Structure formats: structure tokens, C-alpha cells
Amino acid sequence: MSLYPLKFKTILKDKIWGGDKLKTVLNKDFSPLPNAGESWEISGVEGDVSVVSNGFLAGNNLEELIEIYMGDLVGDKVYEKFGVEFPLLIKFIDANDVLSIQVHPDDEMSKERHNAYGKTEMWYVIEADKGSELIVGFNQEITKEQYLGKLKEGKLEDILNSTPVKEGSCFFIPAGRVHAIGKGILLAEIQQTSDVTYRMYDFNRTDDAGNPRELHTELAVDAIDYSFEKKYETTYKTEVNKTEELVRCQYFTTNILEFDKAIEKDYYDLDSFVIYMCLEGDLDLAYDEETISVAKGESILIPATIKNVKLSPKSKAKILEVFIK
Template sequence: MSIKLYPLVFEPILQDRIWGGTKLKTDLGKNIPTQTTGESWELSTVQDNVSVVKQGEYAGKPLTDLLEQFPAEVLGTKVHEQFGTQFPLLFKFLDAKEDLSIQVHPNDELAKKRHNSFGKTEMWYVMQADEGSRIIVGFKEKSSPEEYLDKLKNKNLIDILNEQPVKKGDVYFLETGTIHAIGAGIVIAEIQQTSDITYRIYDWDRVDANGNGRQLHVEEALEAMNYNPTDTKKEYTKNINESNVTVDCPYFTTNYFPLEGSADITKDGKSFNVYICTEGEYSIDAEGETYSFKKGDTVLIPAALKAFTLNGRATLLEIYIS
């Protein structure tokens, strides 16, 4: 049986979060179930959060089923060779109405040992940022486990962390071990390894309706953390109808692709492509059919679909594995 080749869109998996808001609906058109919807998982094979195809021949089919049936055709020959039938990346939109917790993610080695999971290298593309909003990324100066624990105990951890103002279009690349937090008033497109391992260090002393705080992982974070300052912000070009590299790492490559008119894309079948539309509207012409997309859509192009055309006026993030 051969695969039907077309751009795949998935039902969003919407996650309620204590820090979430309503911008996933107002800005991205998601049908959110609560006033505190913090995340829309656009493309996921995380256990109990597996994406289901929304349209076309495979509507209603979980992504994991497609990967079992057509691994090389969906993932690509090289990605299939490396990951088997596992989808190695997770794509999300986040709406931070309030500050997220200060947290850190383990690397592959530690995540494998502790959780039998991938680590969590990730990147952020800022889609919208309120006036005065900021993020936390890394330490201001070289720190240590002792200083970190002391500052945390005395509730002044923020004093030694690097806070940066953000604006629309900013890109940050967070290697594992980088202490970080997304600040209030920001909508982000996040690209990361397939992992849901987060060590929460400090949650601003928040409590839920029952007076309970969320679980912290202060000790677990000790071994996972990079205590050196890190340069996380990425500068990039914005050439029209071209793939402008923003992040190129062993786990994924992400390009900024400003589309004005038409662009023909040719691939070698080694990796899938994902397009995240952060602004505007566009269509994909493939196999004699036209498929239309808009801001907030995340599209998976199976690797076996090697030639297609992008048409429209849109800002796209283009992601694949090199």
C-alpha cells in the first residue's frame, strides 16, 4: 500500500495552564476550552498527547499510526534511519498571560538515565509581545550550585538571572541546561525535541484554588543545569522567498521564510518539512491539488512529497532535520 501524499494538519491538543490566557483564540484562532489555555500542541507524539490528522485521506488517524505504516515516507530516509518510527520533534504555541515558572531541561544523557526520554533542546520564536514584556535566559555571570541554592532559599534567585526585553520576531535557542522562563504577555512558537521533561525550580510562590503550589524539582535541577552565562538570542536575515537560517543544531534546523508571491520548494526525501505560519495566509500546491493555510496553522509535509509550491503573503517558519 502506498502513501497518499499531501500536507498534513493536526487537531490542536489544548493544554490548560495556571499561567495561560486567551490569545491562542484571539490571535491564532484556536477553539480554546478555558480562559487559561496556555499551550496548543500542534504536532506531538508525546505519550497520551498524540496528534490526530485533521483533514484529507488520513483524517482521524493518529500520527503514530502513520509513522508505523509509512515511516520513511513521512519522516524521511535519514530521519527514519536515525529515529526508527519515533517522531523526534514537538511543536507548540504558548500564551503566557502570566510568568511561567523558572525551569531547566535535562540533556539527552540525563533524560535517558532518569526518564528513558530524549532531552529537551528548544527554540522560541516570539510571535507577539506586550509592551515591557521580558524573558529569563541563563545566568548574568558564572554561578554555582551553592549560589543557586542560596539565592533560591532566600527568594532572590532572580538577582543572578539574565532578564531580556523581547519583541515580535525575536528568536532564542535554549540548549539543555539553560535556566529560563517565558515572561507574561508573550505568545511564542516553540520547536523542541520530543520530550515533556521539565525541572521546575521556582514558581513565584503561586498556589491554586486549593492553596497548593505546583511541584518543584530543585534537587533534580542541580545536575541538569549549566551555571555559565549563555548566548541564546539569534540574529538572522530576512530575505524574501528564501530560507533564512535562524537555528541550525543537531536536533533541528529552523529557517525564517518570508513568502511574497510564489516559491518552488524541492527536497531530497531525507527529512520531513514542517511549516508554521506566524503571519498572513498562503497555500501549498502539491500533486495537482491546492491546500490553504493561515496564521496559527502548523503543516507537516511528508518527506516523500519532494516538490511543492508555496503561494501567498505569509511569514513562515520552515523546520526539518539536517
């Protein structure tokens, strides 16, 4: 039997800063967690490898499928580079409180320290409360010594760039860039397959047992990119029924598509899987004379061998389209 678009069982993560928007906005209403902060939609992370939930492959995990189908599933170039490890981690994140200020190491440092990949990522804001902000990068030219001084004084926030956000705000966060998700934000996150995070500062919060959360200040110092940019937010335009690029880097390309009529997608020149994250509306996905429904809050993986799909919204829909080029 041939490959088909794959849905996966959601992997929910309880977080001290989590809220209820994964349930109320993205329909993850099966969550038993009181503070569901993250919904891992498609994951190859060891210990949290996604399991198929639809069709005859249901019950098989992503690593097993790549081992069997290889380039037919993920693309020949992707398989040659990553083997059975799926290269991206696809998430929805609900921040009911501000996250810790953190940084991720790049590929070279991650391999040396953790035998893992680095973590370059991006955020797309699905919903934000009035006054919500993201921390991305520094707000001034800074040296390592100045950073350490502010950290010691407990005044790290003085040198961090806070940006007000709203629905549609988009940020590319290469490894090394300091960042934190602010209170009241629901977003989609696309990242390299890595769970290596250095927590720099956590607002003196404690866990359920009253213990301060672990910090990685010494590890973070050499991982931080201390450069300054005048603007960190990604600028893009949208046009209904037209695919627009948000981010393109060596690790992934992410596009956005808002549409109110049927759209045909042609992937004949693409040697990669494709992922759709449905942010708004419901749609039918037609392929090879078959049709599968995709609802708001669902993510679906299109195998590399499927080269033509037709997307038909029930009324109006918005999706993120993710692949490796």
C-alpha cells in the first residue's frame, strides 16, 4: 500500500507557564494536563517520537516509518543527511505566563557538548492578548562582559529587546539569539530536532516543590550571539489565495497561505516532505483521488512521493507550509 498524508498523536507537555488556549483555541480539548504549555505535533526527538494516528500505518512511529520508506517519506536528500531521525520539531505553544529567558547552541557546539543538533527556530503568533510581548535579541550593542555584569546585578531585562506582538507577528531565531515568549501568546514554532535549551534567567520562579528552576548560565555564555539588530521581526506580506514566504534557512522553509477557494500545490521540483499546520478554518486535502479532512489545530505530513495536492477550505483557512529545500 502506498504512502498517504499522515496525522500523528499529539504529545502534550505540562509547563509551569502553560494555559488553556491549546484547548480553547486549537481544539486540543482531550488534554488531561492542568497547564498544557506545548503541543508537539510532529517530533523525532528521542523519547518523544510521534506516532501515526490515521490510516493503515496508525500505531507506527515516525522513526520506524523512515526506516521502512526512507526517501519516499522524507525526501532523498533529507534521508541521506539525517537517516531515520526526523529533522524538524513542529509545535504549538501556549504561554499563560512569561517563559524563561533562554538561548540555544548551534550545531557545532551542540555536537561537541551534547552529541545533538543545534536549535534554530521560528515563531508565528496565532493569537496574542493586548499588550503581549516577545523577547528577541538585545536592545543595544553588548559585550560578553557587559552581559555578565547585568546578569550578576539581576538586571538582564535592561538589555533585552522586547517587541509588542499581535496575530501574524513572525520571528526567525537562529541558534545563539536570546529569546523568551511573553505572557498571553499562542504561537506555532518550527525548529530543528533538538531539545537543548540553556535557561539564562527565570524571574526567580520555583517549581511545584518550591525549588528554584535550574539555570545554565555558564553554558549559555559561549552560546550567545551578542550582536545587535535594529529590527528582529520578520517583515512579509500576505495576499489571499497566494502562498507567501515567511522564513527560509538551511534548516527549513516556512510559507503562509490564507485562502478562501481551492488551491492546487505542485511539489514536483521539491525533494522533501511537506508539513501543513492548520491555524484557521477547516479544509479538505485531496491527493491521488483520495481526500482527507484537516481541522483547525491539526498538523499533517505529506510524504515526499506525493507531488500534487488540492486544498479546499470549508470557508476560509490559514495554514503554515513547512519543508526543507
